[in-house]
Amino acid sequence: MSSPSLHSSDKEKGHEAHHEYVGKALDAPYLSPAEEKKLMRKIDYKLVPFLSLLYLLSFLDRVNIGQARLDGLEKDLHLKGNQYQIALVVFFVGYVSTEIPGNILLKKMRPSRFIPAIMISWGIVMTLMGTCTNFGGIVAARFILGLTESVLFPGICFYLVSWYKRNESNLRIAIFFSSATLSGAFGGLLAYGLSKMAGVGGKGGWAWIFIIEGLLTFIVGCISPWMIEDFPEEAKFLTSVEREHVVRRLREDTGAAGSFKWKYVMDAFKDWKTYVFALIYIGVAEPLYALSLFSPTIISELGTFSRAQSQLLSTPPYALAFFITLATAIYSDRIQRRGIFNIFWMTVVVIGYGILIGIETKKHPGVAYFAVFLCVCGVAPCIANSEGWEMCFAAWRKLTFSFPSPPPPAIVWTGNNFAGVLKRGTSMGVMFAVGNSGGIVSSLVYRNQDTPRFILGHAVGLGFAGMSVLLSIFMMFYFQRENARRDEVYGKVPDYILGANGEELSAVADDPEIRRRFGLDGMADEEIESLGDKNPLFRYWT
Structure with a gap:
């Protein structure tokens, strides 16, 4: 009989270590209510603003084509009839088609690696969208943008619910989601400023909207590995007592997982x-x-x-x-x-x-x-x-x-x-x-x-x-x-x-x-x- 692979062995050791850590956390001393409140503020300041920024950039890059349209996108790319609408539709085709494979990847990778990787990917796509010269180019770019953006939202939200109890999550998720609404306000201001670059490098204002906003996403993606912690038991910004307390309070809040049943x-x-x-x-x-x-x-x-x-x-x-x-x-x-x-x-x-x-x-x-x-x-x-x-x-x-x-x-x-x-x-x-x-x-x-x-x-x-x-x-x-x-x-x-x-x-x-x-x-x-x-x-x- 063949021996288990190194990958499988490492994965099993990882799960054993996680279980051992949870066991230790359950035996750790409790923090006082005041100390716990201070701890949650510390976690909020670390997680919520930066993750909200990531989703703001995601939604901004998804819908900035509406602002680019005002700056001559259709004219420069020679779009006719319903070609602009087709360019919008293909994003959602790509978005839906990769949700399941993306979820599988989430299972295999750490948040501090996975989230930056997909951000860098769609930041590159967004930037290159500014170099499109025809209908085929914008359609291909929008489709690939949908592919790369599709797993950010479930990825970040899986990450968030790994840190907060039931009665703590609603407002945090509301703040996180509200950043998508804020992108509508921020996008209008940014597009107004970038439209002034029309003619620079021989490109229209619409192209600079894509290029600059894509580069912004790329830069934020590059710094994300240093901004995103993986999970509470590994968080470097928490003390050992704080890490153990977070793990225990989540365990006490949710109990044990049930089994999968098709019923x-x-x-x-x-x-x-x-x-x-x-x-x-x-x-x-x-x-x-x-x-x-x-x-x-x-x-x-x-x-x-x-x-x-x-x-x-x-x-x-x-x-x-x-x-x-x-x-x-x-x-x-x-x-x-x-x-x-x-x-x-x-x-x-x-x-x-x-x-x-x-x-x-x-x-x-x-x-x-x-x-x-x-x-x-x-x-x-x-x-x-x-x-x-x-x-x-x-x-x-x-x-x-x-x-x-x-x-x-x-x-x-x-x-x-x-x-x-x-x-x-x-x-x-x-x-x-x-x-x-x-x-x-x-x-x-x-x-x-x-x-x-x-x-x-x-x-x-x-x-x-x-x-x-x-x-x-x-x-x-x-x-x-x-x-x-x-x-x-x-x-x-x-x-x-x-x-x-x-x-x-x-x-x-x-x-x-x-x-x-x-x-x-x-x-x-x-x-x-x-x-x-x-x-x-x-x-x-x-």
Whole structure:
């Protein structure tokens, strides 16, 4: 019989060392509450700002083609008909096609190596995009950009949930995601400045937008290995006591990982809520991508603004949306409601699109610009609220990584209403697949022949936003009714159990009286966990 490979042996030793470290951490002395608070601030300052910068650059490089369009990209590359729209679509084709292989690579590489590698890769692609001279070149570059960017988001979020407990993650993820909104503001200002370089080196302003922003990503990617720590047990910026405390608190927060069972995967495909939430998400994602890619063009067609002014005017809506997204995340956590925020903000989007469709934009540019504000500021806070980011990342990590404990899922609307890590992860996978197609739709409906009012594009955005509103209303009332039914049949759930997710219910329902009252008497913990959101103790978030 052949001996195991050196790679396998090293990998096994690594896992053994990790388990040994976790064991030591569980026996380490506790930090006081004040010391723990100071420790979490230390981790926040180290992780959140830099990782937010990385995602800001990612989203900026993804959508800066909208700003480049104003600076002569179509004219210089001789794009005709729907060729510009095709250049937008191919990004999403590349983006979707590498998500699974990228997740496999994440399993094999350290964050401090993997994240910088993909940043450097797409930074090079972005820079070279500025040298394109024809339709074929820009299409190839956009496709490769999608390939290289696709795994940054799950990579960073896997990294984040390796550091924080459930009740600590939501605001950090909201800040991280809000950097994408901030990129809309930053991108407009940067494009305005770079457009002044038109003619330098014989290149148009659009080319310098790609080149300079690509070089910026490349430089940040090169310094990233020194900025990104791998995992808490290896963090050089923490003391040994702090490292052990972080590992223990995560272990205590999440418990042991469960086993993979196809039953839970199939439960997700059989659950009609999976598909309703997917439709809610695409109802948010289509307007998001449409506004990110086309808001500079929409503003430029209002009739009274120059190209440079249009780039500057695309900044304020996204700056305001950044703060609205954070405020929504904080307040929605405080009152523990999700659906009402989707309904309110997507209604704002519907109103914004309705104004754009109903008025002569060239005659009323101020009103039209206000409508752009409504659309941008309405859609931004709904993405984080609809997608259930952290629950998705928790489930995704559960499916693709072999670590001694699952990651800490936080409470967000969609993810919270699919109990069980595997079912949740599968449901989120369906939601992402459907939602990403929103980028393809939005790329095709803002056509050159529809200028200056873009009635088709606005009508499609209104339709998707309206669908999201109606389905959110339906799900909110469904969850309220189902919670009331369970309360009537079984009685109110004790406060210390209310809010637990599916994989926690078997642990918290250890009171014999609770088990008897809720029909769980005689059931093993594994059986209770397998009930998922059908558990009589489970209550949906509305």
